[in-house]
Amino acid sequence: MLSQIGKLLLQHGAETELVETSIKNAAMKLGCQELAILIFPNAILLSLPSGDKVYNTQLYKAERQDVNFTALDKVIGVIEQIDETSDRAKLLEALKDEKSLSPMYPYYLRNLMAGLGCGAFSLLFGGDFYIFAAAFIASTLGFYLNSFLLKHYFNPFISIILVSFVTTISSGLLTLHNEMAHIAIASSILFLVPSVAFINSVNDLTKRHYTTGLVRGVRGVIISFAIAIGISLALHLLGVEKFV
Amino acid sequence: MILDISIGFFVSLSFAILFNAPKRSLIPIIILGIGAVLIKKYMLLYNFSLEFSTFIAAFFIGLVSIYFSHKQNIPILVYAISSSIVLVPTVNAYKAMMGFIQISTHQINNQELIIQSLHYGLRTWLVFGAITIGIVLPTQFLKKYRFKIL
Incomplete structure (x- = not known):
């Protein structure tokens, strides 16, 4: 027990x-x-x-x-x-x-909320309503893909790379000739950020559980690198200069 | 002001639902998220640095979530993580990454670009550190008043 x-x-x-x-x-x-x-x-x-x-x-x-x-x-x-x-x-x-x-919230609600959260986050950095809509669509799509891949037992890191790739492609295509494209891309990827891993890591390290703390921290760093790999692949496809 | 409140509301609510937080903890999470957004915004208005204002906002989250976790018997983590998402510096991280991609592909001699992307990268890590330390710090020195199990 x-x-x-x-x-x-x-x-x-x-x-x-x-x-x-x-x-x-x-x-x-x-x-x-x-x-x-x-x-x-x-x-x-x-x-x-x-x-x-x-x-x-x-x-x-x-x-x-x-x-x-x-x-x-x-x-x-x-x-x-x-x-x-x-x-x-x-x-x-x-x-x-x-x-x-563990009763999960209904699936469509979680999907909708992923989109809403990322869209609202783009408003925080000064995006307008169009940016909000782009981030909403991109992150909803990304979250759908993420849960689909995890349901089929993909390696989590590979699925993160794929999801960030797809999210960046879709938000980048939606805001192709917009000056605030970087806000849309940066905020639509937000639902992948490994905040639990980082905060748990510092929590463990300060309470003298060094092994678990280090492992969780490394896991967080790997996840963030996976996100970065996905974004950079997508941006190379779309052309880096447009999104600075 | 109203825009900020609604941003805090939606971001913290949506991430609480993504992390599958219990239903009775949703209202405290929303309160914490709105408070953090407002604190960060008004400290930035009064010319404090981004790192320091993020730290104070995260400290606020850590301190108030101790109270809520004592009251509702839920671990501090549940409140702290879902509501601290609003403080994450995504645009800085994105700019740093873009700078590094540009350096690695071409523009080797562009010193300004190198320094700029280093600046954004360091700033991202500092703000991340400020968030985590700000959340963890109150749980350390208020050990006596902590949640019964935690």
């Missing part, structure tokens, strides 16, 4: 300190005093004492990593429910049932 908690938290984008303290908290509530945890960027090592000098140690892997804050909220709610009287099998079942654990 503890491992399931940790795995879920690690999969859905929690920082290391949060994973560790919530596992410890749940262990205390389940009545287990001694516990050793080692957290890797994509795995958890748990060691529980059972009897005299006999330890149960096991390694659990987190299969994928995405961002899903509702799941974090639900897992913490389950930890709160644990006490002497509660039915443990039921809680474990609740943790294992992924569908009910």
Whole structure:
């Protein structure tokens, strides 16, 4: 049960300190005093004492990593429910049932919101309404492609390159002879920015979880380079001089 | 002013939905996003530098999200990440990248271009650093008042 908690938290984008303290908290509530945890960027090592000098140690892997804050909220709610009287099998079942654990917002809403957010961001840098429309269309298209590729189990980095390529091409074509084309391109790519990775990285580094912090930081840097590769490919096709 | 408020509203709401934030945390995220946009804008109007005003806005997000996370029992991360998207310096990053592409393809002798793109690149990294440090800092020295689990 503890491992399931940790795995879920690690999969859905929690920082290391949060994973560790919530596992410890749940262990205390389940009545287990001694516990050793080692957290890797994509795995958890748990060691529980059972009897005299006999330890149960096991390694659990987190299969994928995405961002899903509702799941974090639900897992913490389950930890709160644990006490002497509660039915443990039921809680474990609740943790294992992924569908009910993290109800996603409807797909079309997320797609629309990706477009709206990036469009509004272009207004922040002084774009006009036409730029807003271009960023909206480009990022909606990009988000659609992104979720399509991830559904078919593409390598995430390659899919990021492809998505940023397509987004830049479409926003660049829409604003081909416009002076503010750079605003449209720069803001339509925004939904790919690895903000969770960067903030988690600094969070971990300052709380002395150096390994996970470094790995998350490197992951963020790789994602941003992938975005840059996609954009530069697209701009070479369209002609660099037009978009300075 | 109204434009800024609506920008903050839409950007923070849409990224909260993209990151699948819980429904009861949407209103605090929107409040934080609007506050961050307004703080950054008015500090820039009073001639503070971009880095410093971003830092203060991120600090505001970190500080207020501690309050909300205590009240609603949700990790700080949920509030901080979705609302700090408004501070990301995309145009600077884009200009730096464009400059580097131009240098690498042709225009080797153009010194002004090299210095300009270096300037934009450094600025992007500094602003990124300001965002992350500004968010993380309040959670460090207010450890006592932190969220029960976190």
